[in-house]
Amino acid sequence: MAGIKNAQAPRPLLDVHNLSVAVKLASKARAYAVDKVSFSVGVGETLALVGESGAGKSLTAMALMRLHKAQTMDVEADRIDLLGRDIARMNDREIRSIRGSTVAMIFQDPLSALNPVLTVERQLVESIVLHNDMSRSQARKRALELLDMVRIPAAGSRLSEYSHRLSGGMRQRVMIAMALAGNPKLILADEPTTALDVTISAQILDLLKELQRDLGVGMLFITHDLHAVRTVAHRVAVMYSGRIVETGDVSKVFNDPSHPYTEGLLAARPHGSFVGAAHRLREIPGTVPAPADRPAGCAFAPRCNRRTAECEVRPPPLEYVGPAGFACYHPLQEVPA
Amino acid sequence: MLRRVLLSPAGIIGLITLLIIVGMALSAPYVFPKGPWSLVARPYLWPGQREGLIFGTDALGRDILAGVFYGSRVSLLVGIVATACALLIGITVGAVAGYFGAAADAVLMRITDAFQTIPGFLFAVVLVSILSPSIATIILAIATVSWPPVARLTRAEVLRVRESEYVQSCKVIGMSAPRIILTQVLPNSLSPVIVAAAVLVATAIITEAGLSFLGLGDPNVMSWGTLINVGRPSIRTTWFICIIPGLFVVLTVLALNLLGDAINDALNPHLRRR
Amino acid sequence: MDRQFWTYLGWRGAQSLVIIAIVIVGSFLLLHLVPGDMVDVLGGQRGDMDAEMMADLRARYGLDRPVLVQLLEYIGAVLRGDLGYSFRNSTDVLSLVLQRLPTTILLVVCSVITAVFIGTMAGVVAARHSHRLIDVVISMVVLVFYATPIFLTGLGLMIVFSVKLRLLPIGGLMTPGFGGNWLELVTNVVTHLILPVLSLSLFYIAIYTRLARASMLQVLEQDYIRTAYAKGLSTYNVIIGHALRNALLPVVTMVGLQIAELFGGAVLTETIFSLPGVGRLAYDAVFERDYPLILGVLLVCSFIIIMVNLIIDIIYTLLDPRVEVSR
Amino acid sequence: EEPVRGGEATFLMSPAPQVLTSAMTTAGAEQVVSAKISDSLFTYDFNLNPQPLLAESYEVSDDGLRVTFHLRKGVKWHDGVEFTSEDLAYTTMEVWKVLHGRGRTIFANVESVETPDKHTAVFVMRRPSPGMLKSLAAQYAQILPAHIYKGTDPLTNPANLKPIGTGPFRFVSFQPGDNLVLERNPDYWDEGKPYLDKLIFRFIPDPATRAAALESGDAHIVPQNLIPMADLERLEASGEFDVTTKGYEFLNEMEMIEFNLDDDVMKDIRVRKAIAHAIDRQWIVDNILFGYGQPATTPLHHQLTELHDDTGVPQYEYDPEKSKALLEEAGYKADANGVRLKLVVDPLPYGDHQQHIGAYMREAMREVGIDLEVRAQDFAGFVKRVYTDRDFQFTVNLLTGGSDPTVGTQRTFWGPSFKIGVGFSNGSHYENPEMDKILEDAAAEMDPAKRKELYHQFQKLAMEDLPAFPLVAVESTTTASKRLKNHSIDANGTYSNFAEVWLEPAK
Amino acid sequence: MTRRLEVADLVVRHKTRKGTVHAVAGVSFEIGAGQTLGLVGESGCGKSSLARAIVGLNKPTSGNLAINGTAVDPRRPSSRARDMQMIFQDPYGSLNPRLTVRELVEEPLKVHRLRSRAERREWVKALLDRVGIPETMHDRLPHQLSGGQRQRVGIARALALEPKIIICDEPVSALDVSVQAQVLNLLVDLQREQDLSYLFISHDLEVIRYVSHWIAVMYLGVIVEIGPVDRIWKSPLHPYTRALMQTTDNREMQAGPEVKLNSELPNPLSPPSGCRFRTRCPLAIERCAQEEPQLREEAAGHKVACHRAQEWASRVSAAA
Numbered sequence A: 001m002a003g004i005k006n007a008q009a010p011r012p013l014l015d016v017h018n019l020s021v022a023v024k025l026a027s028k029a030r031a032y033a034v035d036k037v038s039f040s041v042g043v044g045e046t047l048a049l050v051g052e053s054g055a056g057k058s059l060t061a062m063a064l065m066r067l068h069k070a071q072t073m074d075v076e077a078d079r080i081d082l083l084g085r086d087i088a089r090m091n092d093r094e095i096r097s098i099r100g101s102t103v104a105m106i107f108q109d110p111l112s113a114l115n116p117v118l119t120v121e122r123q124l125v126e127s128i129v130l131h132n133d134m135s136r137s138q139a140r141k142r143a144l145e146l147l148d149m150v151r152i153p154a155a156g157s158r159l160s161e162y163s164h165r166l167s168g169g170m171r172q173r174v175m176i177a178m179a180l181a182g183n184p185k186l187i188l189a190d191e192p193t194t195a196l197d198v199t200i201s202a203q204i205l206d207l208l209k210e211l212q213r214d215l216g217v218g219m220l221f222i223t224h225d226l227h228a229v230r231t232v233a234h235r236v237a238v239m240y241s242g243r244i245v246e247t248g249d250v251s252k253v254f255n256d257p258s259h260p261y262t263e264g265l266l267a268a269r270p271h272g273s274f275v276g277a278a279h280r281l282r283e284i285p286g287t288v289p290a291p292a293d294r295p296a297g298c299a300f301a302p303r304c305n306r307r308t309a310e311c312e313v314r315p316p317p318l319e320y321v322g323p324a325g326f327a328c329y330h331p332l333q334e335v336p337a
Numbered sequence B: 001m002l003r004r005v006l007l008s009p010a011g012i013i014g015l016i017t018l019l020i021i022v023g024m025a026l027s028a029p030y031v032f033p034k035g036p037w038s039l040v041a042r043p044y045l046w047p048g049q050r051e052g053l054i055f056g057t058d059a060l061g062r063d064i065l066a067g068v069f070y071g072s073r074v075s076l077l078v079g080i081v082a083t084a085c086a087l088l089i090g091i092t093v094g095a096v097a098g099y100f101g102a103a104a105d106a107v108l109m110r111i112t113d114a115f116q117t118i119p120g121f122l123f124a125v126v127l128v129s130i131l132s133p134s135i136a137t138i139i140l141a142i143a144t145v146s147w148p149p150v151a152r153l154t155r156a157e158v159l160r161v162r163e164s165e166y167v168q169s170c171k172v173i174g175m176s177a178p179r180i181i182l183t184q185v186l187p188n189s190l191s192p193v194i195v196a197a198a199v200l201v202a203t204a205i206i207t208e209a210g211l212s213f214l215g216l217g218d219p220n221v222m223s224w225g226t227l228i229n230v231g232r233p234s235i236r237t238t239w240f241i242c243i244i245p246g247l248f249v250v251l252t253v254l255a256l257n258l259l260g261d262a263i264n265d266a267l268n269p270h271l272r273r274r
Numbered sequence C: 001m002d003r004q005f006w007t008y009l010g011w012r013g014a015q016s017l018v019i020i021a022i023v024i025v026g027s028f029l030l031l032h033l034v035p036g037d038m039v040d041v042l043g044g045q046r047g048d049m050d051a052e053m054m055a056d057l058r059a060r061y062g063l064d065r066p067v068l069v070q071l072l073e074y075i076g077a078v079l080r081g082d083l084g085y086s087f088r089n090s091t092d093v094l095s096l097v098l099q100r101l102p103t104t105i106l107l108v109v110c111s112v113i114t115a116v117f118i119g120t121m122a123g124v125v126a127a128r129h130s131h132r133l134i135d136v137v138i139s140m141v142v143l144v145f146y147a148t149p150i151f152l153t154g155l156g157l158m159i160v161f162s163v164k165l166r167l168l169p170i171g172g173l174m175t176p177g178f179g180g181n182w183l184e185l186v187t188n189v190v191t192h193l194i195l196p197v198l199s200l201s202l203f204y205i206a207i208y209t210r211l212a213r214a215s216m217l218q219v220l221e222q223d224y225i226r227t228a229y230a231k232g233l234s235t236y237n238v239i240i241g242h243a244l245r246n247a248l249l250p251v252v253t254m255v256g257l258q259i260a261e262l263f264g265g266a267v268l269t270e271t272i273f274s275l276p277g278v279g280r281l282a283y284d285a286v287f288e289r290d291y292p293l294i295l296g297v298l299l300v301c302s303f304i305i306i307m308v309n310l311i312i313d314i315i316y317t318l319l320d321p322r323v324e325v326s327r
Numbered sequence D: 001e002e003p004v005r006g007g008e009a010t011f012l013m014s015p016a017p018q019v020l021t022s023a024m025t026t027a028g029a030e031q032v033v034s035a036k037i038s039d040s041l042f043t044y045d046f047n048l049n050p051q052p053l054l055a056e057s058y059e060v061s062d063d064g065l066r067v068t069f070h071l072r073k074g075v076k077w078h079d080g081v082e083f084t085s086e087d088l089a090y091t092t093m094e095v096w097k098v099l100h101g102r103g104r105t106i107f108a109n110v111e112s113v114e115t116p117d118k119h120t121a122v123f124v125m126r127r128p129s130p131g132m133l134k135s136l137a138a139q140y141a142q143i144l145p146a147h148i149y150k151g152t153d154p155l156t157n158p159a160n161l162k163p164i165g166t167g168p169f170r171f172v173s174f175q176p177g178d179n180l181v182l183e184r185n186p187d188y189w190d191e192g193k194p195y196l197d198k199l200i201f202r203f204i205p206d207p208a209t210r211a212a213a214l215e216s217g218d219a220h221i222v223p224q225n226l227i228p229m230a231d232l233e234r235l236e237a238s239g240e241f242d243v244t245t246k247g248y249e250f251l252n253e254m255e256m257i258e259f260n261l262d263d264d265v266m267k268d269i270r271v272r273k274a275i276a277h278a279i280d281r282q283w284i285v286d287n288i289l290f291g292y293g294q295p296a297t298t299p300l301h302h303q304l305t306e307l308h309d310d311t312g313v314p315q316y317e318y319d320p321e322k323s324k325a326l327l328e329e330a331g332y333k334a335d336a337n338g339v340r341l342k343l344v345v346d347p348l349p350y351g352d353h354q355q356h357i358g359a360y361m362r363e364a365m366r367e368v369g370i371d372l373e374v375r376a377q378d379f380a381g382f383v384k385r386v387y388t389d390r391d392f393q394f395t396v397n398l399l400t401g402g403s404d405p406t407v408g409t410q411r412t413f414w415g416p417s418f419k420i421g422v423g424f425s426n427g428s429h430y431e432n433p434e435m436d437k438i439l440e441d442a443a444a445e446m447d448p449a450k451r452k453e454l455y456h457q458f459q460k461l462a463m464e465d466l467p468a469f470p471l472v473a474v475e476s477t478t479t480a481s482k483r484l485k486n487h488s489i490d491a492n493g494t495y496s497n498f499a500e501v502w503l504e505p506a507k
Numbered sequence E: 001m002t003r004r005l006e007v008a009d010l011v012v013r014h015k016t017r018k019g020t021v022h023a024v025a026g027v028s029f030e031i032g033a034g035q036t037l038g039l040v041g042e043s044g045c046g047k048s049s050l051a052r053a054i055v056g057l058n059k060p061t062s063g064n065l066a067i068n069g070t071a072v073d074p075r076r077p078s079s080r081a082r083d084m085q086m087i088f089q090d091p092y093g094s095l096n097p098r099l100t101v102r103e104l105v106e107e108p109l110k111v112h113r114l115r116s117r118a119e120r121r122e123w124v125k126a127l128l129d130r131v132g133i134p135e136t137m138h139d140r141l142p143h144q145l146s147g148g149q150r151q152r153v154g155i156a157r158a159l160a161l162e163p164k165i166i167i168c169d170e171p172v173s174a175l176d177v178s179v180q181a182q183v184l185n186l187l188v189d190l191q192r193e194q195d196l197s198y199l200f201i202s203h204d205l206e207v208i209r210y211v212s213h214w215i216a217v218m219y220l221g222v223i224v225e226i227g228p229v230d231r232i233w234k235s236p237l238h239p240y241t242r243a244l245m246q247t248t249d250n251r252e253m254q255a256g257p258e259v260k261l262n263s264e265l266p267n268p269l270s271p272p273s274g275c276r277f278r279t280r281c282p283l284a285i286e287r288c289a290q291e292e293p294q295l296r297e298e299a300a301g302h303k304v305a306c307h308r309a310q311e312w313a314s315r316v317s318a319a320a
């Protein structure tokens, strides 16, 4: 399937330069769970951030909104431009003022992300009142509108419900409605469908895609589901152990990957049946290193069959070829010397 | 784990204090070979009033320091034995109720509830006085009123562990229920109970002191409670008789709690690191 | 509150009945199987009762029949709302207990409220600044409270505030023979209660502080707190609006579990501050082998504790809509 | 000093009274409070001579079989009804003789009470009872209003909790277990009295709290050793409080060892003597009683000045060597640890003193090779063990001697008073016909000199046979604010009616 | 082909305070030697309940079970252990955190008192070697292993008693994609080597397709479609199966009615009357509400429970 084509070159909405997140470990050492990642999201564009568990996707999103745990983590960044303002230099008040209004978030597990003891209405209205100059009754009306917008049937009666009474899909819709309450320009969606069933997940992906198109917001879509990336994203950035190893248009990256990891990831997914074809899946040997155990050079080197001595010395830089880029000394397209 | 405990300042302070008190308990017969009861001087001597009697004498002219030394033996003994009994009852009840559920659970938990709805200390007072105060009845009474929380805690943990996949997997490999309880469920559900045990010992020591305060201590056994009881009527004048052993109670309880907290902290990240 | 809630309540009610039955049978048998009965004590105190007179008394009080018969009769009487007669006090047990109950309830309720209120506040503050100086200070202070036996706290407070400073009365529930309007009466009772309540609640303040701190820390880790921050709420609003209510849930549960202990602790407090409550009533009754009275006190206390627990369950249901699922 | 009218005095007690009349109970708390509400026939001076109260005078016939009381006229019950000889007759015959623990003994010989007129009552005796006249103070002989009690069950009469008396103070309110409030009786027969407007009793179980209450000025008077002895010195030294031992002449408490003569070991008088010699009673007086008492030389308290006489009475001075020799003689050889025999003592669980004496004895006995265990139990357990199960070796008991040997001491040594199940009777199970005869004769002897001689024989014999060993004659203390006057002016002390008590206004 | 496992009319009910859930409402299937039956369905449709009932962790309400042709009382979870084992979903929760890798794998042998100590050691070593756990890790505790390694230990443990049937309840759902492939390959290899039969549960259709010989689709406690992997993949007949296929990259599915789901699973406490799927089915007709469709064979081994299945079946066969 083809990725969604984005007609004109996007105006940058979010421009991140060398964002790092250092995690303080028990032994007082620090490890970079996110290591100098740079990316941008254009207006009306969806950038998918994919990678396996522990790659640092969530931390990246958290760090942008400064929602990381300050006691155990430090965030460093050269620059994080959001609509021309550098949010890396903002103080807490300023950050708070963009949370929910300019940037909204959707989380992976809607059950735990909704407050269990407050009604849907209370939580929705809270967001609405916070970011719009509205009375309570106006806010209630707006809440109903939002629930309709995310296609919750019988929205009126859902307002007084508690989250545990809603189904998984419904909860995620409520989360999305809450995210939309402040009319954000950018939505950070952290694995919004991972906790959901395939059928529901498809519905939510459709909804997100539609909303994003209709409202023209930018979206940073975090996932490890490659199929989901194809469905909703324009561009994709592949993360591996805290670094972006490859980025580019979805169709380019998926159909013609440059980085061996990207390729391995794509090939590891079952395609077809072993019964007839009797083929085995492509394995990537080993496991993702934890940030503290990351080797000096290319983080993927220990698992890579193309590695050379060079790979183990210094991490390869992310090099751009047009809009696409990859971080590998031995990309797949490399003409063997 | 010990290392983790020792890494936290609270753990170290707690452990050292406790070791000192245990040391006092062990060394008592050597330091005071004549025992805690011998009448060494005039009653109500103030601390330091007479050389060699740094804590003074009690209402009968016994050396309070000796009493404190010997008292630590009894207080620790009461604390530990009562806790051991409470743990034995509580863990058994909790494990059976939690693992087998259904009728066993209903019956055992109602009994536990019944014990929990009777005011604990009051019940201990009733028990000790009708059975007549002795170290055995005091231990019995304390154990009787302190097992229900252990049972609840164990049950909750067992319920959690029972549903875990590794217990399921043991059922699938054909392990018998008793063996599962003993080798799988209990070892994995007792950490919070161990933490609670430290606090239980502390509570037992306080309860013993409280009972003695009401005159329900064992008169043949020198505990901190005994001293407190002896000193209590004259607390307005010779407050030290009451306060010194009282401070030791406070210290021990503090130490046990600090240690319990440290163990808890040491166990927790371990469990959370998944 | 829907039907489910009422079914649940009915279920809890049934459980409570079973518990009370266990308490009755258990304590009755316990008290009747130990040596020494009320007549022994009576005989002892009167000094010159002969065996016949004692046998007479036993017959009169029904103490000469088989224990099981006595038990069945007792249960029958309890069902009729009759807790027996305290011959020592020449009054029926129920009215005796009811006369003393308000004092104890006042003491316990005030202590619970104080402990929960101060404890939760301290716990929230400590959690909010966890691992900083204020947290350490709160934790240590509270631990010392926790480690100090109630009687030491009580006597200490009394010596300082009543004897040395002469700020507060020494004991009792109110000035004997107090006559005044209700406002003066309330003031009078309050001044009498300050020290007992404080000494009883200090221990529990510690428990609630630690609990509230732990629970707050745990709640602050939850995803919905992150959601609240992501909405753009201020820390204050997040804590008050989102975290507190969730953090209170274990506190509420703990109140239920601890109410019985507080009644127990009341024995000591009432003794030290000479409050005419049920704790002291029971304590005196024990020494006089006034079995109907001891039983009555235990029973009424259990009953109240069970009722309190039911109320707490209802509060819990109001605070946490998930109960219908989790219980 | 000129008494001042007015003021409220607070009286601390423990335990709390359960009812407010003492006509049916021997419990001390009831006696103290009811004496203020209801007057008795007499009060007693320090030498235990009766002083008129409701009885203006009395006479005894020569054979001692008719005792006539002339009652005071114009005395009214608090409800306005006149007090008459009918009240006395009713109370004597239907209450004291039937329901009062001591009364049953004291008035055992009263056959009937004749009431020739409203103000004369004649006690018709079966045998002379000289001791009876020592026992007509309020604590043993509180008179009840016949118009309220007659025809009811006195034990459950509601007036027990809302008493109607003839005394200087009227009932106002009673919070069981907490306080009792009395007010001045304006119609009191002794016009002008009482001086106090209000008398408040507070029942405080904790000794430290009592001391604190006295010190903080919340209370004015605390009777009967209810202030810890250790505090007395300091309180006295403060200059604000008085400590007095006056006013307990009728009480005559004695710390006494009762040996169980049914016990194989205790049967042996050498062992009993050995125990007696092993105890330093002066130590007990000095260190446990803080000097409030004397080593007892006979079973009769030294405050019973008329009868107490230790001339020629065998004494058991503190002498461990003698004690060891006696044990040796009795066949108890020391083992490797120096232990000759193991014994158990049961101290009466009432107050701390017996426990402390027990604890002291454990140490003292060790000196002579007796390994002593001090058993703990509560009051009920003690009574049952000693008087019903008789499962003990010896006790440390606190026995009330009373105003006359017939009231108290007699039951400990008189054979017939041994009854299973009866508390504080003849706990030793001592039976000696000679002794029985002496006691019976003495009880009925009208001639004071002969009576004294009989009791002297009693004291000698008791100390020879040693069924019980009197340790210490206790002197009880009353601690009171110096502002409170006239509270211990007769033998009844704090048990008297407090009509004379007055409170100096605070400066 | 021998029948390893036969399940007939299995019913599992869970009593809850709110009512009774018919988690498995009459399920029948069989698995042959060396074959895999893949079981898919949405969360809550009863897959785990079914699996647990088969291994004896749940007591089924009714139904029959036969292993190698011999009937086993499904209500008595006695010694099925040596014929049948299970691999669990959660690689973190399925191993006792206090036992070493070696002990974990040895445990089943000890329980059944099989082999001598030395033999046991040998066997454990061989097993761990086979699943790819290097000897250096044999004395580690579970928390010192990665998710994939744990799952391998779980597999070795399941194989210790040399069972022929293995029930795999979502064995790879919790694993990273790159590790998933390793485990899937291992499972497939083991099957070939040892002639194992799998009941393989997943909600990932691609995974199911990869490992299975047969696929069964479950919906609210019943199997709505079952058949050989290729048939199901290429010509699914049940609208629900078709809806599931839409969520994959299945490009081989034959044209048929477009089924897009817009609603969620109904409350399992009160499943709809008639066809359970009708409330979400865009193709439902009146009959669906009245009559519960039975599994009917539409082609060799391919059974569907849908009143309208024949309509598309004829079209499919026409197209074929």
Ligand SMILES: Nc1ncnc2c1ncn2[C@@H]1O[C@H](COP(=O)(O)OP(=O)(O)OP(=O)(O)O)[C@@H](O)[C@H]1O
Pocket: A023, A024, A033, A051, A052, A053, A054, A055, A056, A057, A058, A059, A060, A069, A072, A224, A290, A291
């Ligand atoms: N609070 C924390 N303390 C220490 N390390 C952390 C913390 N949170 C995350 N990490 C580490 O940081 C790394 C990145 O975590 P992150 O949550 O961003 O991964 P992710 O890509 O979102 O994974 P997933 O797909 O599982 O959500 C991981 O190795 C994780 O162990």
Ligand SMILES: Nc1ncnc2c1ncn2[C@@H]1O[C@H](COP(=O)(O)OP(=O)(O)OP(=O)(O)O)[C@@H](O)[C@H]1O
Pocket: E014, E015, E016, E021, E022, E023, E041, E042, E043, E044, E045, E046, E047, E048, E049, E050, E203, E268
């Ligand atoms: N122990 C239980 N008690 C009560 N209800 C249960 C229990 N186990 C499962 N259920 C219910 O039975 C139904 C089927 O659950 P089951 O776990 O078998 O589904 P599943 O298909 O395995 O789902 P998943 O894909 O989420 O694992 C669900 O509605 C579930 O709520």
Ligand SMILES: [Mg+2]
Pocket: A057, A058, A059, A190, A191
């Ligand atoms: Mg994440």
Ligand SMILES: [Mg+2]
Pocket: E047, E048, E049, E169
């Ligand atoms: Mg499942």
Ligand code: NI
Pocket: A001, A002, A230, A231, E249
């Ligand atoms: Ni595609």
